Amino acid sequence: MIELDDLDRKLLRLLKQDARQSASALGRRVGLSQPAAWRRIRRLEDAGVIAGQMLRLDPEKLGFGVTVFLGVKLSTRARVSLEDFERAVTAIPEVQRVEHMLGLYDYRLRVIARDLADFERVLRRRIMTLPGVGNVEANVLLTEERLPGPI
Known part of the structure; x- marks a missing residue:
């Protein structure tokens, strides 16, 4: 199991709201540079915490x-x-x-x-x-x- 800190949790909340956000936009919202935000997101994907992106349709x-x-x-x-x-x-x-x-x-x-x-x-x-x-x-x-x- 991967250890998550507050920044990881903030990134996950923001991605859950809109997974199309860029690493640059996410970084600005949590106080990270674009590369640092991208590395954290990649680490969460590699660890399986982020299992993919899903399109939600309105039935x-x-x-x-x-x-x-x-x-x-x-x-x-x-x-x-x-x-x-x-x-x-x-x-x-x-x-x-x-x-x-x-x-x-x-x-x-x-x-x-x-x-x-x-x-x-x-x-x-x-x-x-x-x-x-x-x-x-x-x-x-x-x-x-x-x-x-x-x-």
Whole structure:
């Protein structure tokens, strides 16, 4: 594990807000020269602290107005491997996130759809036909108050 100081943490917070910032701009904001800021960022990347950059799209502006969280319990009778289920579920484009859980459900899925009718189609034709699916519980997202931020 890499040791992080206050400057590293400040850089990470700034990069989390906007990963497109230049090393020069970041350095100015934390009191470092451009080369020093660049070296710190490179060190964080090399250590795996910064695992990449991600483009975040607004699903609503792309026509996906419904987000549903599904709890999926695999059937014990189906004798399907976790890898088979994961491979099949990650191939569904409406499934934005797959989380293997410990608890009541084996998996939690984040699913986007154009509307409830579209979600029902995805649920019936794609998700319920996956290998090993047993019980499913759906929770419709009403609002999202906080987006993921720095740790």
